[in-house]
Structures are given as C-alpha cells and as structure tokens.
Amino acid sequence: MITGTGVSGGIGIGRIRIVKEQKIVYERRRIRDTEKEIQRLRSAVGSFVKVTEELAEKLESEAGQKEAEIIRGHILIMKDPVLTDEIEKLIKGGECAESAVEQICNMFISVFSAREDELTKQRASDLEDLKIRMIKHLIGLDETVLSSLPPDTIICAKELTPSMTAGMDKKNVVGFITEKGGETSHCAIIARALEIPAVLGANGIMQLAKNGQTAVLDGISGKIVLSPDGDTLFEYEEKKKRFDEKAELLKNYRGKPTEDSDGRQYSILCNVGNSQDVDKVISGDGEGIGLFRTEFMFMDRKAPPSEEEQFEVYRAAALKMQGRPVVIRTLDIGGDKDVPYLEIKEEDNPFLGVRAVRYCMKHPEILKEQLRAILRASAYGDVKILVPMIADLSELMFVKKMTAEAEKELEAEGIDFCRNIDIGVMIETPSACVIADLLARESDFFSIGTNDLIQYTMAADRGNSDVSYLYSVFKPSVLRSVMHIIRAAKRAGIPVEMCGEAAANRLMTPLLLSFGLDKFSVSPSSVLSIRKEISSYTKDQADKIREAVMEMTASEEIITYLKSELDKYADD
Numbered sequence: 001m002i003t004g005t006g007v008s009g010g011i012g013i014g015r016i017r018i019v020k021e022q023k024i025v026y027e028r029r030r031i032r033d034t035e036k037e038i039q040r041l042r043s044a045v046g047s048f049v050k051v052t053e054e055l056a057e058k059l060e061s062e063a064g065q066k067e068a069e070i071i072r073g074h075i076l077i078m079k080d081p082v083l084t085d086e087i088e089k090l091i092k093g094g095e096c097a098e099s100a101v102e103q104i105c106n107m108f109i110s111v112f113s114a115r116e117d118e119l120t121k122q123r124a125s126d127l128e129d130l131k132i133r134m135i136k137h138l139i140g141l142d143e144t145v146l147s148s149l150p151p152d153t154i155i156c157a158k159e160l161t162p163s164m165t166a167g168m169d170k171k172n173v174v175g176f177i178t179e180k181g182g183e184t185s186h187c188a189i190i191a192r193a194l195e196i197p198a199v200l201g202a203n204g205i206m207q208l209a210k211n212g213q214t215a216v217l218d219g220i221s222g223k224i225v226l227s228p229d230g231d232t233l234f235e236y237e238e239k240k241k242r243f244d245e246k247a248e249l250l251k252n253y254r255g256k257p258t259e260d261s262d263g264r265q266y267s268i269l270c271n272v273g274n275s276q277d278v279d280k281v282i283s284g285d286g287e288g289i290g291l292f293r294t295e296f297m298f299m300d301r302k303a304p305p306s307e308e309e310q311f312e313v314y315r316a317a318a319l320k321m322q323g324r325p326v327v328i329r330t331l332d333i334g335g336d337k338d339v340p341y342l343e344i345k346e347e348d349n350p351f352l353g354v355r356a357v358r359y360c361m362k363h364p365e366i367l368k369e370q371l372r373a374i375l376r377a378s379a380y381g382d383v384k385i386l387v388p389m390i391a392d393l394s395e396l397m398f399v400k401k402m403t404a405e406a407e408k409e410l411e412a413e414g415i416d417f418c419r420n421i422d423i424g425v426m427i428e429t430p431s432a433c434v435i436a437d438l439l440a441r442e443s444d445f446f447s448i449g450t451n452d453l454i455q456y457t458m459a460a461d462r463g464n465s466d467v468s469y470l471y472s473v474f475k476p477s478v479l480r481s482v483m484h485i486i487r488a489a490k491r492a493g494i495p496v497e498m499c500g501e502a503a504a505n506r507l508m509t510p511l512l513l514s515f516g517l518d519k520f521s522v523s524p525s526s527v528l529s530i531r532k533e534i535s536s537y538t539k540d541q542a543d544k545i546r547e548a549v550m551e552m553t554a555s556e557e558i559i560t561y562l563k564s565e566l567d568k569y570a571d572d
C-alpha cells in the first residue's frame, strides 16, 4: 500500500492511466531575422491564448468559475509585459523563441521556487505548466492528449497541471493520484470542485504503477492499493457504497433549519474568497456569508482594486444573499499573504509584523476606500464589517473612527448606505481573547479565527510541519480560550461566530454547542455535514461531553474521547 495526502474525498476504483510529460525537443537555433521570430512568438502567444480561453470555458462548465480562473491566470501571465519583454529581448539578441521562453520562464521559476510560502511556490508550478504549453505551441505539438479516456480511469501523474485537468475527459475519471502537490495545490482545488477522489504527494507511484493496472484509492485517508486482491477490492467497494450513501443522506439536510435535538437554532454561514465562491454558498445551502476574505481581490494584480470595483463585488454578494448576512472582512494581508505592489517591508517575523489591521492603520487611505465600498454595499443587504488580527482595543477604535468618517463622506455625497452597520472583531490573538470583555463593549459581534488563534496561542507557525504536533484546536489552552471568548460574548449579549477551520470539525461540534456558539462559518462543502452534526445533540449531551473534555490534560486523550462520542451520536 502507498500513502499520500487525501485531498478530495471519496473512493476511486478503476484502472490506472499513466500520464507522462510529453518529451519536448527543439533545435536551439541562432536567429538572424529577429523581427520575424518575434512575430512567430506573438502568433504562438495568440494561439496559446485562444486555446487557453477554450480550456477555461470547458473547465468553467464542469467545475466552476473559480477553477476556470486558475487556467485564465495563464493568459494573464503570458500577456504580462514583465515576461514578454524579457523573452523578446532574448530573441532580439539572437535566441530562437522556444529557447527564449524556456530561459525566461526558468529564471522566474527558480526565483519563485526558492520562496517558502505555498502561494509563490504554486506560481512556480503554474509557470512550469505555462512554459511547456507555450513551447508546444511554438513547435506545433498537440495539447489535448487526455481528451478521450475509457470509463473508470484513475489518472496517475508526477504532477497534474491545471491545463491537463482542464482538457481532460473527466466524465470517465474516477480518481487522481500524483507524486507532487498537496491540500492547497490547484489540482486539489479542481478535484474537489469536480468531486473526484484524489490522493496527491504519493511518492514513488510513477515507478510502481503500470498502465491498465487495477487500483483503488481513498481520497480521505490518502491510501492507494495497486492490484488489490479480491478481499481488498470488496472492502473498498463497500467503503465506496457507504461514502456515496452518506453523501446522499446529507442531501436530506438541504433546505432544513439548523437546530440541535432540543430545537435550539443556530446558523451555518460560509467562508468565501471571491465572488465566484458566493455561488457555492447558495449551491452548498449556506445561510449567508460569515467570512468574505477580501485580500484575494488584492492579489495577483498590480494595483489595489478601486472603491468602485470593490463595491461592485460586495454589492453582488449582498444581492445574491438576498437579505442573509454578508460579513466582509477588511484587508488581511501580511503574514503569509504577500501582495508585492503594497510594498510590505521584508520582516523577520511576518506573522508578528505589519499584518491585517496593522497594515490598514499604516495605510488609512486603503482602509477608507474599502470601508466606503462596504458601506455602499450595505444598502443592498445585511452587510457587516469584520476586523482581523485585533490585539488591542485602540485598533478597533481606529477602524470605528474611520468608518464614521467614511459614513460622513457618503452622507455628504448623498450616497446611500446602511446607518449603524455592525462592526465585529476577529478574535484570533491571545491578547484579544484575554480582553474579550473589553472588546465586547465596543463590538457588535465576535468571530473566532481559530486558524490564527491556535498558532498564536501555541506559538506554533500554522504552516510549519515541524511544529504541527502543537498546532491543534484540541490543546487544552486553545479549548479554554475558545470557551472564554464565547462566554465573554454571551455575558456582553453579543452574537459570536467561528470562522476558523475548527468550525467545520465534527469533533468540535458538541463542545461549540455547549460553549454557546451561535454561528458556524465553514466552507460551502461542509454546511450539510455540520448541520447534521448539530442536529444529533441535545444541550445536555453536549454539556456532558464538554464537562469531560475540560477535565482532560492532553489533546490526544481529548481526540480519542471525542471520536468515541462521535461514534455514539453519529448515525453513519
């Protein structure tokens, strides 16, 4: 058995199809007529853009707009003068177009690969994909090798690029296995959107697997079995049946109110990163938007989006939610989210540096523009403001002051907006947790950001696997913090939601119910499973579980106990 990272749930049973990179061979020529060579490059770019747009449209209809944007990103890169000017410069110096593309792309790839953060590394792998595709266009190689596949195919590759998945005959694909890639790679995102089970990071699979070989894969545990024997095959067929039945069962929770066994009401909102995700809130049956991560709108471009552009995006979200809540978080950049044109200084400790509200306080013009856009959108729905990374009351007061100023401006300009917009605080630093009572006096609601709360409470970088043993919401200190925050909100009479990943963790559900959480904000694909989970507990049952857990001293013990309780209450 081989194990990788399960990134897209479900069981795949089928036959392996090995996908190898096409060998690309070209003759490196010296060019005399460089003008003609530049024309050849430009015409290849033209055909590249045309094919890429077709691939994006195909992917959009199969997986969704967000997934298609990944492919469209190739067009943006290929049209970027930073890249094309450099390529043309080399051609003018006598390089042939293929070699110029290869050299310049390689230069950017080595710069990006050397960086630590996942997003920049992902950009390197996008450029690798783009480089090979561009050279294929220059030498006239066919790109669409996977457009026709036999039924029950498991695609096995070193790495699956967005362009490979875009052109693929996906109705016949029952699984993806790759050697490279992880949870946040584009392949993972596309696999989840297509609901195809996927195991990535399966080292050595390309040497072990053979074309036509029967295989099974588990997209949750990350297990892969090649040439399974009869018993194993039967075991996986049963697992697949159970998984599919469970998915079917969850559909019963669609359109139902979110309530526990006693009939207490809760809300399940969704986390979104862009306007395309907003459609998934509706298809996932979310009850509104609990976290709009606006920083993604600021990334992969050269200047901040204007007030008008932001307003259009926020208004569209508000209109689509039809009166249900839309919580828009102000810019949360810095930390691992670098936006080059915003010129955030290199810092020794970016997670402890000028991040989120701290950046906004240094650049009030950017914050003001965003607040104006949010306020204007508030005329179209139940829009709220959420401020990230608050560590001190003064930061919240600053944002409130800026909001009041923005309101005054809009008033003077005769622009419509909602008076008394709710302003909430993300509780994600230990300081905010400790002064939750003080913050509650000045906030309309809290939203607990466990992703950061864990890293700052445990002093363990959320992206560093060497300290991942400390990074757990089940550490007693983190659980106590969460309980403290919720209780502080209750005492102050303000609603409290959780938008960190822990809100979608079923083991956490009874604890959150017992602590008194009002709203869960999760990814659209988790709405139904958390609604079902909430429905399985009475308040008494949840309280008993909480009492037992809060006496325990080790996260391992807590997890084992919660798993055994989950087995008791879950009917799947």
Ligand code: PEP
Pocket: 291, 293, 332, 428, 448, 449, 450, 451, 452, 453, 499, 500, 501
């Ligand atoms: C969090 O920290 O829990 C959170 C939701 O914010 P982000 O993951 O965007 O930092």
Ligand code: MG
Pocket: 388, 428, 449, 451, 452
């Ligand atoms: Mg956070």
